[in-house]
Amino acid sequence: MLFHVQMTVRLPHDMPAAQADALKAREKEMAQALQRAGTWRHLWRIAGRYANVSVFDVPGPAELHDTLSRLPLFPYMDIEVQALCRHASSVHDDDR
Numbered sequence: 301m302l303f304h305v306q307m308t309v310r311l312p313h314d315m316p317a318a319q320a321d322a323l324k325a326r327e328k329e330m331a332q333a334l335q336r337a338g339t340w341r342h343l344w345r346i347a348g349r350y351a352n353v354s355v356f357d358v359p360g361p362a363e364l365h366d367t368l369s370r371l372p373l374f375p376y377m378d379i380e381v382q383a384l385c386r387h388a389s390s391v392h393d394d395d396r
């Protein structure tokens with residue numbers, strides 16, 4: 301099942317730079333592992349914002365929540381989720 305996910309990162313302004321850098325490095329490592337596994341299908345920066353638009357491919361909402369809540373930046377992100385289904389006019393047969 302595909303989900304459109306928008307994540308806005310809101311790190312506390314008083315977080316030490318070393319702590320923020322370590323969180324971002326762990327987030328990158330996990331994001332890249334999930335992309336290689338096919339779970340995190342798309343990851344796009346929203347231009348001009350510390351936010352991204354992503355597409356996740358997981359069995360259902362419980363697994364999506366489980367995946368998102370394990371992300372190192374999870375405590376510092378506002379996350380909006382929309383479930384996706386195939387558009388009748390789509391020419392892509394890999395849409396689910």
Ligand SMILES: O=C(O)CC1=CCC(=O)O1
Pocket residue numbers: 307309324327328329331350351352373
């Ligand atoms: O920078 C972001 O938008 C948050 C994030 C998601 C994956 C990653 O490496 O950083």
